[in-house]
Amino acid sequence: MTEDIKNTQKSIEPQTSPAVITRRRFLTAMTAVTGTAVAGAVVVPMVQSLEPTAAASALATTTVDLTPIEPGMQVTAMWQEKPIIVINRTPEMLATLDETMQKGLLKDPNCTVPQQPPYCKNKYRSRIPEWYVGIRICNHLCCIPHYRPKKGSVAPWWLGGFHCPCHGSMYDLSCRVIKGSPAPHNMAVPEYEIDIAKKKVVVTHMYPLAHLC
Amino acid sequence: MGLKEWVYKRSPLPEMWREHMAEYYAPKNFNIFYYAGSLLLLMVALQFLSGFLVLAHYIPSAENAYNSVFGIMYDVKYGWLMQYMHIDGSSLIFVLLYVHMARGMLYGSYKAPRELVWLIGYTLYLVFMAESFFGYVLPYSNLSYWAGTVITSLLKSIPFIGGWVTTIARGGPGISGDTLGRFMALHVTLVFILILGLIAVHILYLHKVGSNNPDGIDIKENKDSDGHPLDGIPFHPYYSVKDLSGFGVWLFIFSAIIFYAPTFHHIFLERTMSTPANALKSLPDVTPPWYLSPFYAMLRSIPNKTGGILVMVFAVLVPFILPWLDRNPVRSTRYRPVTRIMLIIFFINFFVLAWVGEQPPLPKFFLTERLGTAIYVGFFLLLPIVTMFEPTRKPPARVRYRAH
Numbered sequence: 014m015t016e017d018i019k020n021t022q023k024s025i026e027p028q029t030s031p032a033v034i035t036r037r038r039f040l041t042a043m044t045a046v047t048g049t050a051v052a053g054a055v056v057v058p059m060v061q062s063l064e065p066t067a068a069a070s071a072l073a074t075t076t077v078d079l080t081p082i083e084p085g086m087q088v089t090a091m092w093q094e095k096p097i098i099v100i101n102r103t104p105e106m107l108a109t110l111d112e113t114m115q116k117g118l119l120k121d122p123n124c125t126v127p128q129q130p131p132y133c134k135n136k137y138r139s140r141i142p143e144w145y146v147g148i149r150i151c152n153h154l155c156c157i158p159h160y161r162p163k164k165g166s167v168a169p170w171w172l173g174g175f176h177c178p179c180h181g182s183m184y185d186l187s188c189r190v191i192k193g194s195p196a197p198h199n200m201a202v203p204e205y206e207i208d209i210a211k212k213k214v215v216v217t218h219m220y221p222l223a224h225l226c
Numbered sequence: 227m228g229l230k231e232w233v234y235k236r237s238p239l240p241e242m243w244r245e246h247m248a249e250y251y252a253p254k255n256f257n258i259f260y261y262a263g264s265l266l267l268l269m270v271a272l273q274f275l276s277g278f279l280v281l282a283h284y285i286p287s288a289e290n291a292y293n294s295v296f297g298i299m300y301d302v303k304y305g306w307l308m309q310y311m312h313i314d315g316s317s318l319i320f321v322l323l324y325v326h327m328a329r330g331m332l333y334g335s336y337k338a339p340r341e342l343v344w345l346i347g348y349t350l351y352l353v354f355m356a357e358s359f360f361g362y363v364l365p366y367s368n369l370s371y372w373a374g375t376v377i378t379s380l381l382k383s384i385p386f387i388g389g390w391v392t393t394i395a396r397g398g399p400g401i402s403g404d405t406l407g408r409f410m411a412l413h414v415t416l417v418f419i420l421i422l423g424l425i426a427v428h429i430l431y432l433h434k435v436g437s438n439n440p441d442g443i444d445i446k447e448n449k450d451s452d453g454h455p456l457d458g459i460p461f462h463p464y465y466s467v468k469d470l471s472g473f474g475v476w477l478f479i480f481s482a483i484i485f486y487a488p489t490f491h492h493i494f495l496e497r498t499m500s501t502p503a504n505a506l507k508s509l510p511d512v513t514p515p516w517y518l519s520p521f522y523a524m525l526r527s528i529p530n531k532t533g534g535i536l537v538m539v540f541a542v543l544v545p546f547i548l549p550w551l552d553r554n555p556v557r558s559t560r561y562r563p564v565t566r567i568m569l570i571i572f573f574i575n576f577f578v579l580a581w582v583g584e585q586p587p588l589p590k591f592f593l594t595e596r597l598g599t600a601i602y603v604g605f606f607l608l609l610p611i612v613t614m615f616e617p618t619r620k621p622p623a624r625v626r627y628r629a630h
């Protein structure tokens with residue numbers, strides 16, 4: 014057996030001749046190139062098989078009826094798989110919006126980062142001062158902040174607002190982020206229509222410049 | 227030719243047995259901390275068994291996952307036992323991992339020539355974090371849902387491709403039944419196989435260079451006429467039997483926890499695990515399991531999103547370079563009192579961070595969180611300087627050992 018192999022090897026050209034080396038290099042290069050191409054061609058469908066199957070959100074609107082929301086109350090509704098919060102703010106609650114600004118508690122008091130449509134770029138962050146409409150998703154890492162309207166409920170200086178259970182981000186009653194929070198920006202406000210006469214809010218679509226989380 | 231001989235001629239096993247068991251010489255002065263390694267092997271095996279048995283009843287879908295997990299607890303015969311074995315087992319694996327790593331730090335086991343043993347070991351620890359994360363998303367409880375949301379949201383901060391990676395990880399824009407499918411695939415195949423492979427590599431790399439010991443001295447420097455280390459004893463039968471008796475004691479503790487304190491005061495199984503997932507509500511105490519909470523405390527101690535994420539990633543990865551941060555040629559901290567004191571402060575601080583990470587994220591805890599983070603980071607920054615100048619006693623030539 015071994016004898017045979019030795020004999021065959023002797024009969025072919027010497028292993029170190031330049032021709033053999035060039036051919037080997039050529040074959041190695043060819044194998045490497047084909048191998049990479051095949052691997053690449055296989056990886057693409059493999060990764061793509063992990064992509065979501067169907068377009069997840071049918072781009073629907075959500076209508077919220079304002080009749081049952083009394084002053085001081087809030088309601089959370091689903092819109093495109095995201096929670097939308099609607100708050101009916103009392104005059105005392107609206108007064109805290111100035112107080113947070115005067116005390117310098119806020120990261121972006123004047124809403125310069127476009128986290129809301131231009132028509133909501135005011136201290137109320139809404140079309141109509143009493144009615145706050147926004148996406149209830151913490152700007153840090155996407156949890157749902159808790160509504161904490163009572164003064165002093167989160168810390169002694171607390172004026173009312175939102176507190177995130179995940180990493181403690183704090184927001185005022187306009188969902189403007191309070192200094193000391195890990196969240197970088199105010200919570201996002203979507204595009205919406207509000208009709209006070211008919212007592213309803215229609216959330217239409219995401220404000221494209223806003224950064225959810 | 228007998229059957230035994232026939233097999234021996236064809237099998238690689240007898241040689242492997244000699245190399246890794248009968249003729250693997252280990253230092254004779256191992257102490258209690260040296261049980262953790264073999265106990266980890268035992269726990270991984272048990273975790274596989276209990277996991278296999280609960281998987282037989284688990285349904286990875288948004289509608290059924292939570293109920294199927296409750297079904298295992300209440301309807302499946304002995305399902306509660308398998309489930310608590312798996313839940314408590316995962317916490318105990320982290321107890322052992324921390325003891326095992328602390329041992330390595332106390333005796334300088336990460337230093338030359340065992341740097342690769344440390345690197346492979348630390349990689350194992352990170353892979354275990356991933357394994358347990360995928361695992362606790364599977365029951366689709368409220369905690370699962372929000373833990374899954376927060377951790378996958380972290381991926382968004384990867385530059386350029388973050389958004390795409392997050393969608394791929396979740397299988398959609400948010401956590402859903404599709405996420406459960408891919409997390410289950412990761413939990414039971416890819417990541418678990420990675421763990422098994424890394425364990426094998428970890429032990430092979432250790433056996434190439436030999437074990438360290440509490441005195442941190444090289445037993446290969448004193449050999450008898452046969453070339454065996456004078457301070458070494460063959461792993462089998464000496465340490466194999468010792469480790470087996472360790473298994474006995476450990477299994478006793480393990481069963482006591484399963485039968486008498488299965489949730490361990492809701493540390494091993496959080497209360498928020500027993501409410502179903504809800505996309506509209508994050509419960510008040512969404513905190514990670516105790517073994518991840520030190521890093522979580524560091525994430526939220528920084529009032530800036532990018533800053534917090536960077537500090538957390540740094541804290542998780544920096545122990546990798548420990549072998550190169552420690553500049554003292556003497557291994558064991560038995561002979562380096564300053565490093566030993568720093569280590570003890572570091573360990574206590576790690577517990578404090580774990581505790582504060584489990585507290586609700588209220589402003590009154592900010593100071594503790596920030597101080598803890600500063601001590602954790604400070605340890606690694608100070609170490610290279612301290613270890614260059616610290617007073618060091620000369621280690622003995624032979625291991626300190628009392629026969630028993």
Ligand code: HEM
Pocket residue numbers: 259260261262263264266267270323326327330333335336340343344346347348349350351425428429432436437438439
């Ligand atoms: C499931 C995970 C792990 C298993 C099964 C495992 C197993 C083992 C075993 C059986 C030994 C030899 C016995 C002993 O010295 O205790 C060992 C040694 C060692 N392991 Fe691990 N290990 C794991 C994780 C880790 C981790 C996370 C680290 C460090 C980050 C690590 C670092 C080391 C070091 C440095 C040694 C040598 C210790 C010495 O000789 O003093 N291991 N491991």
Ligand code: FES
Pocket residue numbers: 151152153154155156177178179180181182195196376
């Ligand atoms: S997700 Fe709200 S603070 Fe982190």
